Amino acid sequence: MxxxxxxxxxxxxxxxxxxxxxxIMLTSAIVWKHELTExxxxxxxxxxxxxxxxxxxxxxxxxxxxxNFVYYNNEEVIHLCKTLYRDFIHRMLxxxxxxxxxxxSTIREILDTSRFYYTGRPGESGAFVLYLFRQGxxxxxxxxxxxxxxxxxxxxxxxxxxxxxxxxxxxxxxxxYIEEAKNKHFKNKMSVLLTFIATNKAIxxxxxxxxxxxxxIVLDERNKCFSHESNVFHYFHDQxxxxxxxxxHYGSKVKPLSPLGYNNCQFxxxxxxxxxxxxxxIFWAENNGWYPIIKRYDKNYAKGKYIELERFV
Amino acid sequence: MLxxxxxxxxxxxxxxxxxxxxxVMEPKTILSYWCSPxxxxxxxxxxxxxxxxxxxxxxxxxxxGTGKTMFLKYFSFPVQIEEARKIVNDNRSSLTHxxxxxxxxxxxxxxxxxxxxxxxxxxxxxxxLSIFTHYFELVLGREYIAVLKRLTEDEILNKKSxxxxxxxxxxxxxxxxxxxxxxxxxxxxxIDNKLLEVDEFRANIRFSNISFQPxxxxxxxxxxxxxxxIAKETIPEFKEGINFxxxxxxxxxxxxxxxxxxxxxLKFVEPGITFRIGMRSEGFRTFETISKxxxxxxxxxxRKIVFEEVLIKDKGYQQFxxxxxxxxxxxxxxxxxxxxxxxxxxxxxxENLEEEAKLLTKKNPGKHFDLLKDKSPHEIKxxxxxxxxxxxxxxxxxxxxxxxxxxxxxxxxxxxxxxxxEKAKKYKRDYIDKYKLSLMFLLASVYxxxxxxxxxxxxxxxxxxxxxHFIELCRNCFQYAEFENRELLFQKGKILPIQQDKAAKIVGxxxxxxxxxxxxxxxxxxxxxxxxxxxxxxxxxxxxxKYPETNxxxxxxxxxxxxxxxxxxxxxxxxxxxxxxxxxxxSPGKHxxxxxxxxxxxxxxxxxxxRTRGGYSVELTPQDVKKLMTENDVKPTPIRKRxxxxxxxxxxxxxxxxxxx
Numbered sequence: 001m002x003x004x005x006x007x008x009x010x011x012x013x014x015x016x017x018x019x020x021x022x023x024i025m026l027t028s029a030i031v032w033k034h035e036l037t038e039x040x041x042x043x044x045x046x047x048x049x050x051x052x053x054x055x056x057x058x059x060x061x062x063x064x065x066x067x068n069f070v071y072y073n074n075e076e077v078i079h080l081c082k083t084l085y086r087d088f089i090h091r092m093l094x095x096x097x098x099x100x101x102x103x104x105s106t107i108r109e110i111l112d113t114s115r116f117y118y119t120g121r122p123g124e125s126g127a128f129v130l131y132l133f134r135q136g137x138x139x140x141x142x143x144x145x146x147x148x149x150x151x152x153x154x155x156x157x158x159x160x161x162x163x164x165x166x167x168x169x170x171x172x173x174x175x176x177y178i179e180e181a182k183n184k185h186f187k188n189k190m191s192v193l194l195t196f197i198a199t200n201k202a203i204x205x206x207x208x209x210x211x212x213x214x215x216x217i218v219l220d221e222r223n224k225c226f227s228h229e230s231n232v233f234h235y236f237h238d239q240x241x242x243x244x245x246x247x248x249h250y251g252s253k254v255k256p257l258s259p260l261g262y263n264n265c266q267f268x269x270x271x272x273x274x275x276x277x278x279x280x281x282i283f284w285a286e287n288n289g290w291y292p293i294i295k296r297y298d299k300n301y302a303k304g305k306y307i308e309l310e311r312f313v
Numbered sequence: 314m315l316x317x318x319x320x321x322x323x324x325x326x327x328x329x330x331x332x333x334x335x336x337v338m339e340p341k342t343i344l345s346y347w348c349s350p351x352x353x354x355x356x357x358x359x360x361x362x363x364x365x366x367x368x369x370x371x372x373x374x375x376x377x378g379t380g381k382t383m384f385l386k387y388f389s390f391p392v393q394i395e396e397a398r399k400i401v402n403d404n405r406s407s408l409t410h411x412x413x414x415x416x417x418x419x420x421x422x423x424x425x426x427x428x429x430x431x432x433x434x435x436x437x438x439x440x441x442l443s444i445f446t447h448y449f450e451l452v453l454g455r456e457y458i459a460v461l462k463r464l465t466e467d468e469i470l471n472k473k474s475x476x477x478x479x480x481x482x483x484x485x486x487x488x489x490x491x492x493x494x495x496x497x498x499x500x501x502x503x504i505d506n507k508l509l510e511v512d513e514f515r516a517n518i519r520f521s522n523i524s525f526q527p528x529x530x531x532x533x534x535x536x537x538x539x540x541x542x543i544a545k546e547t548i549p550e551f552k553e554g555i556n557f558x559x560x561x562x563x564x565x566x567x568x569x570x571x572x573x574x575x576x577x578x579l580k581f582v583e584p585g586i587t588f589r590i591g592m593r594s595e596g597f598r599t600f601e602t603i604s605k606x607x608x609x610x611x612x613x614x615x616r617k618i619v620f621e622e623v624l625i626k627d628k629g630y631q632q633f634x635x636x637x638x639x640x641x642x643x644x645x646x647x648x649x650x651x652x653x654x655x656x657x658x659x660x661x662x663x664e665n666l667e668e669e670a671k672l673l674t675k676k677n678p679g680k681h682f683d684l685l686k687d688k689s690p691h692e693i694k695x696x697x698x699x700x701x702x703x704x705x706x707x708x709x710x711x712x713x714x715x716x717x718x719x720x721x722x723x724x725x726x727x728x729x730x731x732x733x734x735e736k737a738k739k740y741k742r743d744y745i746d747k748y749k750l751s752l753m754f755l756l757a758s759v760y761x762x763x764x765x766x767x768x769x770x771x772x773x774x775x776x777x778x779x780x781x782h783f784i785e786l787c788r789n790c791f792q793y794a795e796f797e798n799r800e801l802l803f804q805k806g807k808i809l810p811i812q813q814d815k816a817a818k819i820v821g822x823x824x825x826x827x828x829x830x831x832x833x834x835x836x837x838x839x840x841x842x843x844x845x846x847x848x849x850x851x852x853x854x855x856x857x858x859k860y861p862e863t864n865x866x867x868x869x870x871x872x873x874x875x876x877x878x879x880x881x882x883x884x885x886x887x888x889x890x891x892x893x894x895x896x897x898x899x900s901p902g903k904h905x906x907x908x909x910x911x912x913x914x915x916x917x918x919x920x921x922x923x924r925t926r927g928g929y930s931v932e933l934t935p936q937d938v939k940k941l942m943t944e945n946d947v948k949p950t951p952i953r954k955r956x957x958x959x960x961x962x963x964x965x966x967x968x969x970x971x972x973x974x
Binding site: 022025026028029036037038039 | 328797799
């Protein structure tokens with residue numbers, strides 16, 4: 001896009017760059033635990049070269065998105081783990097209703113007949129979340145599955161852990177993992193999925209498949225960055241369309257097939273250990289010379305990639 | 314890359330200035346942050362040991378953030394027992410600590426909403442007075458008992474004498490009819506029940522017509538003086554000269570009738586019991602005691618120490634701030650290991666105005682010569698000093714005061730060559746002693762840029778004797794440094810002037826907006842501050858620098874209309890303005906008057922000087938004060954016009970001057 005044909009964004013209605021940076025600085029100190037620095041931000045801003053709007057307007061739009069980015073630090077993830085565990089116990093107790101005579105012994109019974117397991121493959125976030133979940137709730141190792149084929153007979157419930165469950169239908173990774181695990185190891189067992197963040201659609205889809213879902217945070221249209229109900233543009237609704245054009249333009253440079261995130265999810269959140277690909281790629285992509293502001297560790301399923309290690313062989 | 318950086322970060326780093334509210338600090342934290350102001354400053358002849366031993370009550374007056382709570386809490390039992398533990402090994406020996414100190418501090422703070430609930434609801438003032446007396450006695454009594462319980466449990470006091478002699482007498486005092494032997498827990502429970510009676514009455518009286526009928530009512534002194542008396546009679550350890558020091562914080566929150574109750578206690582303190590009161594300026598609502606015929610008088614019944622006054626005028630203040638900062642910096646492992654514990658080195662001790670001026674004029678050097686449009690290029694050439702725009706500004710000033718360019722050039726040269734001539738001396742006096750900072754403000758104004766506020770010296774001035782302001786300035790600039798130039802902070806222990814400047818401006822802005830939140834007169838005070846700040850700014854932009862760095866005013870407070878006088882008092886109470894320590898003669902032939910300064914924390918907001926030079930005070934009439942409080946955007950007459958209107962107003966006539974709006 002030539003500079004003459006740049007769209008007027010009127011991003012000057014947004015808070016000033018100085019104010020946005022200060023807001024990000026405060027968020028960095030409290031939430032990001034100082035992981036964001038101005039240098040990092042400047043490097044990231046250098047990705048935006050004034051291809052859609054003027055340089056200063058693009059900087060403001062980018063800073064606005066960053067100021068609205070939701071970052072879950074270590075403490076918050078541990079807190080989510082605790083909340084999930086409490087919600088799980090609560091749901092199991094409430095499903096027993098009249099059968100609960102003594103809460104303590106019922107909880108013990110729930111734990112004795114349940115085992116926690118990860119979704120996905122070893123090394124993926126599900127396994128890491130399972131580790132944090134055990135730590136955060138001080139659960140004994142015996143409550144976790146190490147040999148899925150040697151499960152004691154009395155185990156009736158398999159509790160799967162994952163951080164995000166956002167897609168439904170054929171794109172639902174949680175559904176395919178859990179079904180695969182069920183067919184392979186856990187036939188006739190009840191499946192429960194504990195997940196930090198889920199969408200309503202994903203929950204409905206999994207529940208239809210007989211998987212109970214417990215989630216701390218349920219996302220809806222308000223959490224979709226560029227939806228008309230977006231929380232991000234609640235006060236600056238006029239900026240929504242321009243910001244979408246901006247994010248889509250640069251997003252398509254780094255992720256042409258999903259410029260606004262996998263499955264067009266348009267989310268703007270991440271965890272201290274990883275960022276979901278449903279989040280806008282302008283935050284995490286690092287191809288084509290793009291400098292990310294937050295790291296995403298891609299799943300690398302292609303065996304061929306290991307060829308890069310041949311020099312060590 | 315962000316994640317890779319994280320691996321290299323020193324995870325132990327935490328902003329050393331992030332904790333600053335003594336109200337929520339644990340005793341250990343208070344102890345670890347404590348810096349004795351007595352080590353650095355003279356508190357009207359009061360030293361640290363006087364806090365425990367001086368029989369006369371002492372009232373500590375200071376604005377929000379001056380450190381009153383920290384001060385009072387430091388002397389309280391929970392902090393002192395921690396200090397004792399640091400010094401002595403066994404509990405019993407802790408007694409020596411208190412004997413050496415000469416007393417035990419009992420800290421009391423009753424919050425405003427609670428105090429205000431002892432009024433209205435159709436109950437007469439006299440009845441509320443009795444109920445509050447009863448309540449106050451119980452609250453203080455409870456504090457005594459709780460501390461004595463802890464002392465006994467820790468075997469600092471002899472358990473036997475306490476249980477055999479002290480407890481039965483206290484039991485009787487609080488009205489326990491049962492003959493069963495009781496414990497501290499029982500007594501505390503009994504007091505709690507009695508306090509609950511008061512709480513229930515306070516709650517229910519708003520909804521029903523009930524009367525307060527306690528099982529046993531307590532009058533003034535019945536617990537506050539009797540419990541220490543009984544302790545001294547029955548517990549051998551208290552016979553060794555341990556005083557009971559009642560530390561009352563936020564006394565300004567007490568309503569007038571409630572202050573009368575405490576005033577009476579101040580007036581009639583008994584041997585071994587005395588009071589240390591913390592309050593804001595103008596915090597005394599009344600000097601009356603319970604008996605309306607009697608009142609307390611400074612000097613006779615209590616001593617007064619004004620924190621801000623001491624902190625502003627005492628040279629030890631900067632050393633005190635350095636010590637406060639050092640304690641905090643030492644807590645950060647990174648700084649401790651690298652020896653970055655001197656705040657004056659981290660921020661740099663003082664400004665470099667010459668460098669700042671060069672930076673400011675970099676893009677358009679020489680623009681300031683536009684001020685001399687009638688001078689020829691040759692004359693301008695004589696006034697130039699490309700290395701130092703401030704020198705050039707002084708030259709411009711001299712020329713505007715009708716000194717010939719050649720003479721200016723000669724004086725400048727002699728000064729720069731270090732010659733011992735009259736011209737060089739006068740030039741130096743004007744540059745170094747008189748105008749340098751003013752020239753910087755003027756230069757910034759010419760370039761339509763903002764003067765920067767940085768360096769330890771500037772921060773100490775900006776803090777206006779309020780330690781909390783200094784901590785807040787540091788907290789913000791460490792936050793900026795951490796965000797914008799972490800490497801410099803972590804590796805070299807330095808914070809750039811630009812980051813310090815941002816912090817100063819943010820803190821100034823925040824403090825200014827806080828004024829609006831002041832419950833009573835907040836709007837008046839905000840308007841007054843903005844208007845007077847803008848007026849002072851006008852003086853700083855005066856090209857003739859007739860009155861350099863003007864930021865103080867004189868007013869006859871007593872003549873202000875009552876409503877606005879109350880607002881004026883509120884401004885003092887909240888340290889929006891500060892009274893200069895002594896009455897001053899504003900100008901020859903005029904009566905001495907109280908001189909006030911705007912709190913210097915607002916200086917960056919108005920781009921005015923962070924220090925008060927004195928000399929010239931703007932005189933406000935009572936009508937001016939009203940106008941400044943009630944009207945938005947009061948536009949003063951342009952200063953040049955004002956100055957033109959003043960006949961015989963020669964340079965150096967450092968008088969007080971009224972101004973027209």
